[in-house]
Amino acid sequence: MSLQNPPVNSLSLEFLTDICISVEKLEMDKTCRGLIITSSLPKVFSAGLDIMEMYGKSPERCGEFWRAVQEMWLKLYGSNMVTIAAINGSSPAGGCLMSMTCDYRIMADNPRYSIGLNETQLGIVAPFWFKDTMTNTVGHRTTELSLQLGQMYNPAEALKIGLVDQLVPEDQVSHYSHTNHDQVTTPDRSKSMMRKPTIDKLTSKREADIQNFVSFITKDSIQKSIGMYLEMLKKRKR
Numbered sequence: 001m002s003l004q005n006p007p008v009n010s011l012s013l014e015f016l017t018d019i020c021i022s023v024e025k026l027e028m029d030k031t032c033r034g035l036i037i038t039s040s041l042p043k044v045f046s047a048g049l050d051i052m053e054m055y056g057k058s059p060e061r062c063g064e065f066w067r068a069v070q071e072m073w074l075k076l077y078g079s080n081m082v083t084i085a086a087i088n089g090s091s092p093a094g095g096c097l098m099s100m101t102c103d104y105r106i107m108a109d110n111p112r113y114s115i116g117l118n119e120t121q122l123g124i125v126a127p128f129w130f131k132d133t134m135t136n137t138v139g140h141r142t143t144e145l146s147l148q149l150g151q152m153y154n155p156a157e158a159l160k161i162g163l164v165d166q167l168v169p170e171d172q173v174s175h176y177s178h179t180n181h182d183q184v185t186t187p188d189r190s191k192s193m194m195r196k197p198t199i200d201k202l203t204s205k206r207e208a209d210i211q212n213f214v215s216f217i218t219k220d221s222i223q224k225s226i227g228m229y230l231e232m233l234k235k236r237k238r
């Protein structure tokens with residue numbers, strides 16, 4: 001599955017819906033042995049959630065958006081397929097979350113790329129299931145530090161903390177993803193054993209999590225922080 005939503009593969013409601021439909025189709029296809037997620041765009045795997053979906057939108061629309069974010073995570077983290085993230089560019093926040101849902105992460109060894117949960121930089125607290133996914137990936141202490149600082153890691157740092165599993169030359173990300181994938185034929189039952197408690201936690205609190213997101217994101221102070229972050233993103237370009 002090659003992500004293609006220019007300019008930065010930000011995860012809008014529409015794009016998230018497309019991703020969910022694609023994953024669902026693959027999941028039902030008996031001939032499909034697994035899933036490699038990568039990006040069709042240069043330099044960016046995914047810029048994470050589309051910030052414009054969280055800025056100046058109605059509570060109803062925010063709720064619909066958040067349900068789609070949850071759905072994407074539930075589908076990928078609970079997938080019965082062998083999943084590999086072929087991270088061929090930067091992968092902040094929701095992009096990092098998407099990578100962490102996979103069984104294995106291969107990243108392009110380019111020091112200009114970065115990956116991590118940077119929500120704190122937007123004045124946002126990462127939701128509990130983002131935190132849980134990271135804890136399951138890199139452990140409690142690293143997650144605590146990482147979330148408090150909104151830390152982004154270059155590929156070498158990401159490898160060191162276990163946020164990615166393998167670094168490869170940029171032009172060989174696809175090759176190594178397929179090679180690794182071919183070595184695993186079916187997902188082991190241990191995958192669902194390891195992930196079920198984390199998945200059940202969100203499933204049982206799904207509506208409350210949506211309410212929490214909507215009331216948090218529509219607060220004036222949070223809207224102001226997001227507005228300032230958007231300004232910073234645009235200024236950084238100039």
Ligand SMILES: CC/C=C\CC/C=C/CC(=O)SCCNC(=O)CCNC(=O)[C@H](O)C(C)(C)COP(=O)(O)OP(=O)(O)OC[C@H]1O[C@@H](n2cnc3c(N)ncnc32)[C@H](O)[C@@H]1OP(=O)(O)O
Nearest residue numbers: 010047048049050051052090092093094124127213216233
């Ligand atoms: C209770 C819980 C409450 C809340 C939880 C909410 C959780 C949120 C998780 C998230 O995922 S929030 C999104 C966080 N994402 C980011 O901070 C990424 C910001 N973007 C970047 O760092 C860079 O754009 C990049 C490294 C991904 C790519 O850099 P580059 O190739 O240099 O592109 P530009 O920076 O020039 O960006 C091009 C264009 O795209 C716009 N843009 C970038 N990221 C986003 C985004 N996530 N959503 C919407 N739009 C984005 C950027 O502003 C530029 O727009 P122009 O109109 O100026 O062209």
